Amino acid sequence: MLAIQLLREKKDWVIERLSVKHFTQTQLIDQILELDEQRRQWITEHDQLQNQRNTASREIGQLIKAGKQPExxxxxxxxxxxxEAIDKLKKQLDEVEQQIQQLLLQLPNLPHESVPTGHSAADNVIIRQGGQIPQLPAQAKPHWELAGQYQLIDFEIGTKLTGSGFPVYKHQGARLERALIQYFLDYNVQAGYVEYWPPLLVNEQTAFGTGQLPDKEGQMYAVPNDGFYLIPTAEVPLTNIFRDTILSADQLPVKMTAYTPCFRREAGSYGKDVRGLNRVHQFDKVEIVQLVHPDNSYQALEEMVSHVEGLIQSLELPYRIVKLCGADMSFTSALTYDFEVFSAAQQRWLEVSSVSNFETFQTLRMKIRFREGKHTKLVHSLNGSSLALPRILAALLENNQHPDGIHLPKVLHPYLGTAKIS
RNA sequence: GGAGGGAUGCCAGAGCGGUCGAAUGGGACGGUCUCGAAAACCGUUGUCUGCCUUCCGGUGGACCGAGGGUUCGAAUCCCUCUCCCUCCGCCA
Incomplete structure (x- = not known):
């Protein structure tokens, strides 16, 4: 959520920034400012009346004590x-505040100055590329076939148990999944992230805090009986840990990591996008989250990018880092880098991580602040995947297939107790 | 699931319906003292928000788990909800 103060003070600049995200409903801003004017006027009247009442009530007490009942x-x-006047103003105020809030929630976060406008994902900027794309023989198999051949994943049983997009990992497949989780967490903890294991169900307020609600309910699984949502990412519970908190400056930066399953409805997806592990409804992911001083957030973003890059490099996968253009960015982000690995049998790049700076867009909603001198200020929140497992697994299987089995990257050997799957 | 008890500031813990944003203690911070430190003493110690002000600040309003109600006036009385604690039952 954008601060209304920003709209008051830098309206033109805000409109210019929003245009980078192709957001053109700028009349919303005028509406907000108009309502805000009205709101402040009513507050003044309301508070003045209350002041009168408080004074008079005190005097009534005195009068009664003095025995002057008629007065x-x-x-x-x-x-x-x-x-009566106070009640009326209060009702009007509540209403106008709700209207303002509802309108404010429709404004996306402002993109960072460096974000190119672009028109689609094709205009994203490739920052750099690394690793070696393997030359596979013509008969190379996509991961879903390899998963079947080595009995690593059973997609059909998952469909039977739940529905499509709920793969069942087994044998070396289940072990590899566990090994990757363990390795990713160890890697993050070593870099100073505090490990968490949060709830997988969250309440409405938590889903609101990180921006899943309102409007994105359709992407989450819900448990309506209890008013809960299944988390689409660990970002949701992790960031909300500090909701309604005032941190002291020396507590920053807060660095958190967690493994969780993630649940996404992915309504509207189809075709080769959803084949195998490319897009599933339940998947495992290790997430990193930082809460930082606003002056340091872009430095923190770069640090997170190189952190994730190091992780992918250690897996010996070909990758590229992409800076998203305004047209492809999420509603809540100010700057996002996507990481993609090359899945050699499918011959396509798969997104395995998205690292974003949200600045104060989330923390204003969550009221995550820190103390600076006499004042409190909002911290900046950032997060990134390190990493999403299914596509990593897909690329590992496809890129490392050999006649004698799947050769695993060295870093995983100790976690699996073997160098290859056969 | 059943029966009780509770929710107040960074923490602990008071609070007859009328200057209570809230006693007291602890902690933290600043100062005095000291070569320095401890102790002692003094002082400071919330958030949100309207208006005025260039800043410092000034001046109103709100907030004692959340939401309603009673009243001229609610931290204090009533109702609903949420959460926590104790006991019983059930249970991975």
Whole structure:
């Protein structure tokens, strides 16, 4: 959510920034400012009446003590009249505040100055590329075939148990999944992230805090009986840990990591996008989240990018880092880098991580602040995947297939107790 | 699931319906003292928000788990909800 103060003070600049995200409903801003004007006027009137009432009530107490009942009764009558006006103003205020809030929620986060406008994902900027794309023989198999051949994943049983997009990992497949989780977490903890294991169900307020609600309910699985949502990413519970918190400056940066399953409805997806592990409804992911001083957030973003890059490099996968253009960025992000690995049998790049700076867009909603001198300020929130497992697994299987089995990257050997799957 | 008890500031813990944003203690911070430190003493110690002000600040309003109600006036009385604790039952 954008701060209304920003709209008041830098309206033109805000509109210019929003245009990078192709957001053109700038009349919303005028509406907000108009309502805000009205709101502040009502607050002034309301508070003044309340001041009068507080004073009069005190005097009534004095009068009664002094035995001047008639005077007290007269004043009571007066206050009762004020009360009616106060109630009316309060109702109007509540309404206008709700309207403002509802409109504010429709404004996306402002993109960073460096974000190119672009028109589609094709205009994203490749920052750099690394690793070696393997030359596979013509008969190379996509990961879903390899998963079947080595009995690593059973997609059909998952469909039977739940529905499509809920793969069942087994044998070396289940072990590899566990090994990757363990390795990713160890890697993050070593870099100073504090490990968490949060709830997988969250309440409405938590889903609101990180921006899943309103509007994106359709992407989450819901448990309506209890008012809960299954988390689409560990970002949701992790960031909300500090909701309604004022941190001291020396607590920053807060660095958190967690493994969780992630649940996404992915309504509207189809075709080769959803084949095998390319897009599933339940998947495993290790996430990193940082809460930082606003002056340091872009430095933190770069640090997170190289952190994730190091992880992918250690897996010996060909990758590229992409800076998203305004047209492809999420509603909540100010700057996002996507990581893609090359899946050699499918011959396509798969997104395995998305690292973003949200600046104060989330923390304003969550009221995550820190103390600076006499004042409190909002911290900046950032997060990234390190990493999403299914596509990593897909690329590992496809890129490392050999006649004698799947050769695993060295870093995983100790976690699996073997160098290859056969 | 059943029966009780509770929710107050960074923490602990008071609070007859009328200057209570809130006693007291602890902690933290600043100062005095000291070569320095401890102790002692003094002081400071919330958030949100309207208006005024260039800043410092000034001046109103709101907030004692959340939401309603009673009243001229609610931290204090009533109702609903949420959460926590104790006991019983059930249970991975």
């Amino acid at each position: 007290a009764d007269a004043k009571k009558k007066q206050v009762t009249e004020w009360n």
